[in-house]
Amino acid sequence: MVDPAEKDASAAKVPGVAETSIFGFSLPEAMRAELEAAPKLSRSETTRRKLMIAAAELMQDSGFGGLKVADICKRANFAHGTFYLHWKDKSGVAHDVLSALMEAIRANRPQRRPSQSFYERLVDGHLYYIELYRRNIGLMRCQGQLADELDEFAAIGLKANLALAYRVLRAAEREAPSLADQPVAHRLAAALGCIAMVDKLLHDVFARGLNIGLSDRDLAATLSLSWHRVLLGQDPAPQVQ
Structure with missing residues (x-):
């Protein structure tokens, strides 16, 4: 649940999530926009963010149950093994995606x-x-x-x-x-x-x-x-x- 009472001016901006208006945001869209606007990132960080965006899109469309590492990599256009440089399984990326969602909700409240x-x-x-x-x-x-x-x-x-x-x-x-x-x-x-x-x-x-x-x-x-x-x-x- 997002804070409907006040704006915490000290809230840290979540990597991969752009600030939005009172009308909310779509997490995958916000993460993609932030990545496109970000200054030069390391190759590893860029890869990680693209994989997170792909995972967020798949979770948004079909939930966690049908989420597969192979599908995440295919959508992000990376080799299957690349995923395991960042997470050990799909629970790891799901945890990071949902953590980013909660942090983005807090950081972007009106x-x-x-x-x-x-x-x-x-x-x-x-x-x-x-x-x-x-x-x-x-x-x-x-x-x-x-x-x-x-x-x-x-x-x-x-x-x-x-x-x-x-x-x-x-x-x-x-x-x-x-x-x-x-x-x-x-x-x-x-x-x-x-x-x-x-x-x-x-x-x-x-x-x-x-x-x-x-x-x-x-x-x-x-x-x-x-x-x-x-x-x-x-x-x-x-x-x-």
């Missing part, structure tokens, strides 16, 4: 605008995440599937969600400083619950074809209102027209 309220930041973040999920549904499904099978993949999502939850809590405290007096564990559980709700809903929308009947803007506003009520205990102040 910037907070001057005088923007907590609710407005939530709306921007949810719009970003809705489009992000739409454009990376295959990779997002891989993350969930592999997290159920292997601890190393589960750790990627757990780390990202915990970091997000703490950032959201800090942003909520800036809106309502008295929240800091409440038990952290209770507020953390509430934030993680909000994150899980959005992940499950958007998975159902984009992976299972659930038709809610809302535009992206209306869905983002509805999710943001729910978060605001849960985290701050009240509705947002009326917006000045």
Whole structure:
């Protein structure tokens, strides 16, 4: 789940991923654009990035189960043995691709605008995440599937969600400083619950074809209102027209 509350200006740019707008990004497209725009790289690094792009494209199209080293090399136009100079098996490249996705989500979340309220930041973040999920549904499904099978993949999502939850809590405290007096564990559980709700809903929308009947803007506003009520205990102040 991407951070819908604030922009971490110190977030490191992920190699192979270009910065994007609020409307999200496709990881394979972003990695390819970054590689094309990068200054001269070593031959080894260029090869590694091309193999990662190929793996990301295949995972996006058909998931992890059907991923084969031979197919990655064929798509990247490298000899089969080249892959093993960088990873020992397909789990290794999948781990790096999904790690890059989580880092890119964090690094590219929308910037907070001057005088923007907590609710407005939530709306921007949810719009970003809705489009992000739409454009990376295959990779997002891989993350969930592999997290159920292997601890190393589960750790990627757990780390990202915990970091997000703490950032959201800090942003909520800036809106309502008295929240800091409440038990952290209770507020953390509430934030993680909000994150899980959005992940499950958007998975159902984009992976299972659930038709809610809302535009992206209306869905983002509805999710943001729910978060605001849960985290701050009240509705947002009326917006000045």
